[in-house]
Amino acid sequence: MKNLLNRLLVIPVLALPLTSTYSQTLPQPPLISVSGSAEVRVAPDEIHLSFAVDTRNENLEQAKRENDEIVSKSLVFLKNSGVNEKDVQTDFISIQPNYEYGSSSPKAARYIVRKSIEVKLHKIKVFEGILTGLLTNGVNEVYGIEFRTTELRKHRDEARAMAIRAAREKADALSSELKVKRGKVYSINENDSGGYWGGNFRGGPSQNIGLNAAGASVEDGALAVGQISVSASVNVSFLIE
Secondary structure (H helix, E strand, O other): OOOHHHHHHHHHHHHHHHHHHHOOOOOOOOEEEEEEEEEEEEOOOOOEEEEEEEEEOOOHHHHHHHHHHHHHHHHHHHHHOOOHHHOOOOOOEEEEEEEEEEEEOOEEEEEEEEEEEEEEEEOHHHHHHHHHHHHOOOEEEEEEEEEOOOOHHHHHHHHHHHHHHHHHHHHHHHHHHHOOOOEEEEEEEEEEEOOOEOOOOOOOOOOOOOOOOOOEEEEEEEEEEEEEEEEEEEEEEEEOO
């Protein structure tokens, strides 16, 4: 019985060095870590326009009626201008009382009715006419204009491939100067951005590779659409052989 207890007590002591060995972090192999980035410039072929109708009146029903009339006129204008119904969508509707606080019991001085609508335009050249027509028909707030490309996936793939080539070229240049051989990829992560701009929205920062994917800027009357940026960046670590 005494010998059996001695053997049982020895087991944890022997297990400790094995557990400690497996818990140690394996050393990282020698690496060359680089980054690569690229930007593709492309002319937009789609516009997302967001506008609202804001009406205010002491009478709630009157405020709603005025709002409905202006929205209806705007929707008829869009339809007559060739905008497909599936490209027009009501974003939100709000009714808010505006209170007077001068007396002991606050009361609604007027009511604010607001309807927001989003429109997708597939022809850049009609944008100015659509915007002017909406304002003429009573729209009193335009809060979002985004120029986009419908081929975002294509241009992002192109920018990503260029960024990877840039990273590989940097790694080769470093390897050559250090008199070592670049091996296989050890790790990689990427980030892409852009594909639209409007208001405060714009594609990513300037990159170290640029490509004009669509030729000259698009201009229509007083509107100079220019180009939007689709960018990608990668961080790559290569093994050193």
